[in-house]
Amino acid sequence: xxxxxxxxxxxxxxxxxxxxxxxxxxxxxxxxxxxxxxxxxxxxxxxxxxxxxxxxxxxxxxxxxxxxxxxxxxxxxxxxxxxxxxxxxxxxxxxxxxxxxxxxxxxxxxxxxxxxxxxxxxxxxxxxxxxxxxxxxxxxxxxxxxxxxxxxxxxxxxxxxxxxxxxxxxxxxxxxxxxxxxxxxxxxxxxxxxxxxxxxxxxxxxxxxxxxxxxxxxxxxxxxxxxxxxxxxxxxxxxxxxxxxxxxxxxxxxxxxxxxxxxxxxxxxxxxxxxxxxxxxxxxxxxxxxxxxxxxxxxxxxxxxxxxxxxxxxxxxxxxxxxxxxxxxxxxxxxxxxxxxxxxxxxxxxxxxxxxxxxxxxxxxxxxxxxxxxxxxxxxxxxxxxxxxxxxxxxxxxxxxxxxxxxxxxxxxxxxxxxxxxxxxxxxxxxxxxxxxxxxxxxxxxxxxxxxxxxxxxxxxxxxxxxxxxxxxxxxxxxxxxxxxxxxxxxx
Amino acid sequence: xxxxxxxxxxxxxxxxxxxxxxxxxxxxxxxxxxxxxxxxxxxxxxxxxxxxxxxxxxxxxxxxxxxxxxxxxxxxxxxxxxxxxxxxxxxxxxxxxxxxxxxxxxxxxxxxxxxxxxxxxxxxxxxxxxxxxxxxxxxxxxxxxxxxxxxxxxxxxxxxxxxxxxxxxxxxxxxxxxxxxxxxxxxxxxxxxxxxxxxxxxxxxxxxxxxxxxxxxxxxxxxxxxxxxxxxxxxxxxxxxxxxxxxxxxxxxxxxxxxxxxxxxxxxxxxxxxxxxxxxxxxxxxxxxxxxxxxxxxxxxxxxxxxxxxxxxxxxxxxxxxxxxxxxxxxxxxxxxxxxxxxxxxxxxxxxxxxxxxxxxxxxxxxxxxxxxxxxxxxxxxxxxxxxxxxxxxxxxxxxxxxxxxxxxxxxxxxxxxxxxxxxxxxxxxxxxxxxxxxxxxxxxxxxxxxxxxxxxxxxxxxx
Numbered sequence: 001x002x003x004x005x006x007x008x009x010x011x012x013x014x015x016x017x018x019x020x021x022x023x024x025x026x027x028x029x030x031x032x033x034x035x036x037x038x039x040x041x042x043x044x045x046x047x048x049x050x051x052x053x054x055x056x057x058x059x060x061x062x063x064x065x066x067x068x069x070x071x072x073x074x075x076x077x078x079x080x081x082x083x084x085x086x087x088x089x090x091x092x093x094x095x096x097x098x099x100x101x102x103x104x105x106x107x108x109x110x111x112x113x114x115x116x117x118x119x120x121x122x123x124x125x126x127x128x129x130x131x132x133x134x135x136x137x138x139x140x141x142x143x144x145x146x147x148x149x150x151x152x153x154x155x156x157x158x159x160x161x162x163x164x165x166x167x168x169x170x171x172x173x174x175x176x177x178x179x180x181x182x183x184x185x186x187x188x189x190x191x192x193x194x195x196x197x198x199x200x201x202x203x204x205x206x207x208x209x210x211x212x213x214x215x216x217x218x219x220x221x222x223x224x225x226x227x228x229x230x231x232x233x234x235x236x237x238x239x240x241x242x243x244x245x246x247x248x249x250x251x252x253x254x255x256x257x258x259x260x261x262x263x264x265x266x267x268x269x270x271x272x273x274x275x276x277x278x279x280x281x282x283x284x285x286x287x288x289x290x291x292x293x294x295x296x297x298x299x300x301x302x303x304x305x306x307x308x309x310x311x312x313x314x315x316x317x318x319x320x321x322x323x324x325x326x327x328x329x330x331x332x333x334x335x336x337x338x339x340x341x342x343x344x345x346x347x348x349x350x351x352x353x354x355x356x357x358x359x360x361x362x363x364x365x366x367x368x369x370x371x372x373x374x375x376x377x378x379x380x381x382x383x384x385x386x387x388x389x390x391x392x393x394x395x396x397x398x399x400x401x402x403x404x405x406x407x408x409x410x411x412x413x414x415x416x417x418x419x420x421x422x423x424x425x426x427x428x429x430x431x432x433x434x435x436x437x438x439x440x441x442x443x444x445x446x447x448x449x450x451x452x453x454x455x456x457x458x459x460x461x462x463x464x465x466x467x468x469x470x471x472x473x474x475x476x477x478x479x480x481x482x483x484x485x486x487x488x489x490x491x492x
Numbered sequence: 493x494x495x496x497x498x499x500x501x502x503x504x505x506x507x508x509x510x511x512x513x514x515x516x517x518x519x520x521x522x523x524x525x526x527x528x529x530x531x532x533x534x535x536x537x538x539x540x541x542x543x544x545x546x547x548x549x550x551x552x553x554x555x556x557x558x559x560x561x562x563x564x565x566x567x568x569x570x571x572x573x574x575x576x577x578x579x580x581x582x583x584x585x586x587x588x589x590x591x592x593x594x595x596x597x598x599x600x601x602x603x604x605x606x607x608x609x610x611x612x613x614x615x616x617x618x619x620x621x622x623x624x625x626x627x628x629x630x631x632x633x634x635x636x637x638x639x640x641x642x643x644x645x646x647x648x649x650x651x652x653x654x655x656x657x658x659x660x661x662x663x664x665x666x667x668x669x670x671x672x673x674x675x676x677x678x679x680x681x682x683x684x685x686x687x688x689x690x691x692x693x694x695x696x697x698x699x700x701x702x703x704x705x706x707x708x709x710x711x712x713x714x715x716x717x718x719x720x721x722x723x724x725x726x727x728x729x730x731x732x733x734x735x736x737x738x739x740x741x742x743x744x745x746x747x748x749x750x751x752x753x754x755x756x757x758x759x760x761x762x763x764x765x766x767x768x769x770x771x772x773x774x775x776x777x778x779x780x781x782x783x784x785x786x787x788x789x790x791x792x793x794x795x796x797x798x799x800x801x802x803x804x805x806x807x808x809x810x811x812x813x814x815x816x817x818x819x820x821x822x823x824x825x826x827x828x829x830x831x832x833x834x835x836x837x838x839x840x841x842x843x844x845x846x847x848x849x850x851x852x853x854x855x856x857x858x859x860x861x862x863x864x865x866x867x868x869x870x871x872x873x874x875x876x877x878x879x880x881x882x883x884x885x886x887x888x889x890x891x892x893x894x895x896x897x898x899x900x901x902x903x904x905x906x907x908x909x910x911x912x913x914x915x916x917x918x919x920x921x922x923x924x925x926x927x928x929x930x931x932x933x934x935x936x937x938x939x940x941x942x943x944x945x946x947x948x949x950x951x952x953x954x955x956x
Contacts, residue, residue: 060598063768068601070594073847074576074587075560088552094559094577107555110629145597168769204769204890211769213890253895255918255954256738286546288654288689288700368552403885405897409654409689409700410733412914414884414897436886436895436916488886488895488916490952492738 026052026076026181040082040185047346048082049184051323053365060145061172062152070145079365080107083347087111092366131327133313133320134195134221148173151199151227155237159203162241165248167211168204169237173197173227180323186346188325195221196316196472198461201236205244212250214243215418218459220316243400243419246431253420253435253489259395260437260482261388261423264456266401268475271306271376272464273404273413274441275299279333279341280359280371280466281348283408290411290442291339300337300445303381307332308343310358310374316460317375317474324360324369331357333376334445345371363469370466377476381451385479388450390426396487397421397428398437411441436488444485452479512537512676516668519563519584524670526592528565530606531670532806535561536846538663543629545636546655553629558663562846565591569600575847603832607806609671611828611838614809616802620795621679622662623709632658635684635716642720643688647728654687654700656720660710667844673807682710686723692731699733701726705938708796726880729901733911735955736902742876743917743951744869744903747934749879750943754859756921757788758941759889761815761823762852763830772892772922773821781821782925785862788816790825792840792855799855799940805844810855813839819926825852859943862931866945869930871906877953878903879917892921898953915955924948 040048054076061069077094089111091103152171159169174197181191198219205212216239218232227233262270275291283289291299300306310328312318319328324346332340344352345360348371361372389397397420404415416436421428457476464473512535523531537559544552561584562575572594576587640656662680667673685704691697703723707713745753765771773781792810794800804810806828813823824834827842827850843853870878878901886895899913919927932945 066599066601068571068598068604069849070572070598071848072572072574072590072594074574074578074583076578086546087550090552090554092554092556094557103555103557107553110553111550145594149597149599170768202770206769211774211890213770213888253918255916255952257954257956286652286654288652288698290698366556366558368554405883405885407700407883409698410730410913412883412897412899414886414916416884416886416895433891433893434886434888434895435918436884436897438884438897438914438916440914486735486914486916486954486956488897488918488952488954490895490918490920492740492952 026054026078040080044084045082046084047185049182049324051079051362051365052181053077053178055176055178055364057174057176059172059174060148060152061170062156063170064168065156067149067152075364077365079362079367081368082111084111086351088347088368090368131320133311133318147224151233155201155233158234158237159201159241162238163205163245165205165207165245166203166241167206170202171200173199182323182325184325190321190325192320194319195223197222197224199227199233199236200461201240203240203244205248207248210248212244212247214240214245214247216240216243217461220314220460221318222314246419247433250431250433252491253432254396254422254487254491255489256492257484257486259392260485260487261392261395261397262477262480262482263397263399264452264454264478266458266461266475267398268377268458268477269401269404269415269462271378271477272373272473272475273406273415274439274444275306275333276308276373276376277406277408277466278411278441279343281342281344281352281354282371284342285348285352289408294339294442295341297339298337298446299339299442300334301448302337303451304334304337304445304448305332305379306334306376307379308359308373308376312375315375315457315474316462316472317373319374322358322360323362326356326358326360328358328374331359343371343373345369361471363471367469370469372466372471373464373473375457375474375476377455377457378451378478378480380453380455380478383450383452385452385454388452388479388481389423389428391450391481392423393425395423396432397423402434406441412438413441414438432489437485438488439485444482447483447485448480449483450481454478512666513668513674515579516666516674519588520668520670522585522588523563523565523592526589527567528592528670529568530566531564532606533561533563533668534844534846535559535666536663538661540659540661541632542657542659543632543636544655544657545633545640547653548637548641550633551655560846562844562848563587563591564849565595566605567592567595569602569604570595570598571601571604571849572598573847573849603829606669606671607808607828607838612671612673612807616675616809617793619793619797619800619802621677621708621800623680623682625710627660627710632660638716639684639686639720640688642717643686643724646721646724647690649690649693649728649731650688650724651691652689652698654689656684656686659683667803667805667807669807675803675807677802680708682707682713684713684716684719686720688724688727690727690731697731699727699730701730706798708798712796730899730911730913733899733913735914736912736953737956738954740950740952742873743948743953744873744876744878745946745948746866746878746880747936747943747945749882750859750946751939751941752882753924753946754788754857754943755941756887757925758825758854758857760921761821761825763824763826763834764852765889766824767830767833770890772889776821777824779821780819781922782816782819783928784819785931786816786819786925786928787814787860788858789813789860790815790841790854790857794856797856798937799857801855804840805842805850806838808838808840808842810840815857825854827852854940856937857941858935858937859931861933861935861944863933864930866932866934869932869945869947870903870908872930872947873903874905876903877912877917878908882917887921894919894921894924915953917951917953919951924951
């Protein structure tokens with residue numbers, strides 16, 4: 001078997017890790033790494049990998065005008081995986097003691113019963129990511145807490161200045177600095193440093209006993225300077241305050257099926273819920289998705305082209321490589337209404353015999369790899385956004401949303417508006433209270449009749465949950481018109 | 493300080509908490525040297541095992557051991573919180589000094605601080621949260637296989653599966669603070685969930701549903717077969733679902749969806765939302781907030797309860813609190829901090845994740861059952877919705893506005909007539925709580941929050 005011969009190769013490769021990804025970061029020795037891979041050397045295993053991760057998360061938060069909380073969290077560990085056929089054996093540990101590695105190996109070994117002939121295992125070669133999509137200066141990732149405190153104080157002042165009816169401002173600034181290294185049995189040894197940050201603001205407005213909330217935020221794989229650049233943090237503060245004040249005058253939302261115009265940007269959460277999850281390869285391999293066996297079929301009107309793109313610089317959903325060491329890419333999911341492809345990780349690409357798209361992601365070393373979205377958006381169309389609104393006699397114009405959810409199997413999805421207006425006779429009129437929109441994934445995009453030329457990506461706030469794992473993602477959308485979708489208001 | 497010795501101790505933690513208690517004492521002492529006036533520390537460790545089976549074969553096996561340490565320090569009225577999974581002496585020394593530096597960077601918060609020493613402690617009964625049973629890998633695989641197989645056998649329309657998962661875990665929590673409090677407890681968990689897929693003959697339309705059970709003790713788990721059969725029944729009954737026309741009707745919430753409604757109430761009475769003025773139940777203590785059929789308790793001392801614990805995240809003894817009594821809001825859920833902000837004592841509901849400052853959480857939060865059977869409640873509805881699932885996040889806790897995706901069954905003349913989906917239900921939680929007309933007799937604890945079947949007199953249902 002090949003593992004014996006690869007031993008020296010692995011340790012040599014580990015020595016040649018990128019400068020900023022030191023093996024010592026993971027608290028392991030070369031011998032221990034070797035030992036771990038060695039233990040995965042069982043006869044039926046087709047693929048195995050080690051995922052080392054070290055993560056430092058920091059947050060400061062403010063409420064009632066006081067920056068009174070600061071927190072920092074440090075974690076490190078390794079996830080050990082072996083796959084055989086459809087089976088995955090997985091173990092993880094925050095330590096690399098002999099005992100932990102034995103548990104890992106036993107678990108991996110358990111899934112591989114049937115004997116199989118020897119095969120050549122490629123010698124892992126060290127690879128750097130071929131690009132750097134988030135080249136923030138390392139030093140800047142470590143901005144002193146007093147500067148973060150000052151940022152939050154300015155946000156509080158700005159939101160309250162916007163309108164005296166703003167009675168409370170809650171803001172938090174979170175950063176994460178993640179260093180990963182992946183060693184795989186198909187010959188990859190690669191490391192990456194993945195910075196991530198996010199600024200989130202919530203305002204409470206109060207007037208005559210009527211209390212309303214507004215929120216706004218942004219971020220990405222960016223450094224602290226991003227938020228001070230052109231006073232972006234103050235724009236966020238005003239946006240959160242504006243939404244809260246606007247909601248003070250919101251009327252009850254309508255109920256029933258009607259035309260809905262979605263504004264560009266974050267409303268792209270529609271794509272994430274309605275089609276994105278349904279096109280993740282695992283659900284389709286298992287034939288549990290409403291999209292199973294719809295490749296090549298029409299699932300959207302011909303004005304819709306939708307991609308998943310992990311290569312956009314500085315974006316929250318972007319990665320130089322996925323968590324299996326595969327470079328991320330741009331995958332066309334729907335082209336002019338026709339379903340073109342799924343997003344894949346190694347296991348599902350291999351089992352389905354389809355292309356590897358670089359979408360194998362995991363929340364941490366404690367979780368298994370799943371096919372996940374990166375930045376999912378619809379390409380710009382040709383309509384003028386004003387014409388789109390003018391084309392609606394009576395409907396809803398939804399500008400901002402909270403979260404969404406989907407039932408993969410029957411395709412039903414929801415997403416909930418947090419800022420929306422009535423459209424009456426082609427004009428945007430009164431703001432309405434938040435309402436949930438519900439539709440059917442394989443059907444909803446066939447009802448998209450107009451796509452604007454104003455593609456916008458979201459500001460970098462999205463977190464996607466699947467199987468209990470959260471990963472950062474992005475979405476984007478031009479202004480679009482959906483001819484009919486059910487709006488869950490209270491007014492019949 | 494000799495942390496190396498303590499690290500070794502932690503590997504034989506099943507023998508007692510001595511290793512962690514000493515580790516905690518050392519870290520607290522070091523924090524004091526770094527300028528901390530008060531501090532507390534939580535250490536958690538455990539082992540987990542999980543197996544997923546799909547269409548009769550093992551899909552994924554996961555095994556792990558984890559440990560984590562969380563430290564909160566106060567430097568006067570300033571505080572910070574940190575956590576790490578690295579228990580080496582060098583790492584912990586660095587963590588302590590960084591935590592003190594972080595604390596000095598934030599502003600003074602006049603109400604911050606540990607609970608008073610006199611509030612800590614109290615009795616710590618054995619709440620039956622721990623089971624020494626260690627199951628073999630084959631046994632756990634067998635449970636998952638039998639659960640899934642029972643779902644396939646239950647109905648020929650079960651044609652596929654998202655799988656069945658058996659999980660077991662056990663762990664220990666140690667909490668210590670600079671007032672001298674040291675407490676620890678062990679708990680374990682065993683669970684099975686089964687997620688079959690039913691296919692409609694002819695159309696090929698698929699529906700998925702799931703059933704699960706969680707227990708602290710393995711022996712209390714229902715049979716794998718009964719869980720699989722219930723999962724199959726739930727998936728099959730959804731076949732042929734349709735939309736309905738938009739209209740205002742009574743809505744009967746089944747146990748699961750009523751539980752989600754009770755979870756909304758639970759969030760609304762959490763001290764943190766209240767002092768931030770971000771709850772629709774602001775300033776309602778002593779007021780009628782629900783129908784007089786509604787009484788809600790939070791009981792941290794239920795023997796074997798999934799939310800039970802002997803002391804809360806700050807070391808205060810847990811207890812039974814009356815939250816709503818015949819519709820009147822009688823207590824919030826509070827920890828020390830949110831209590832002080834509201835001028836009230838803690839209710840023993842501090843919830844502590846390692847690495848975060850305390851927040852508020854329920855223990856066993858439940859609605860007292862009534863006398864009607866679910867069938868009688870459904871029978872009282874001429875036309876309406878029997879709600880079995882809500883999806884999405886359309887709840888505004890500040891205003892109580894409620895709008896969620898829904899599915900269930902249309903009720904006609906007191907009978908479940910046909911499954912419905914792709915609809916929404918909407919209202920306002922303030923009104924919905926007051927509009928609870930009937931309370932079922934079917935309270936079952938399947939998690940920390942539990943409710944019997946509830947009937948709300950009227951809500952807007954939106955469809956086509």
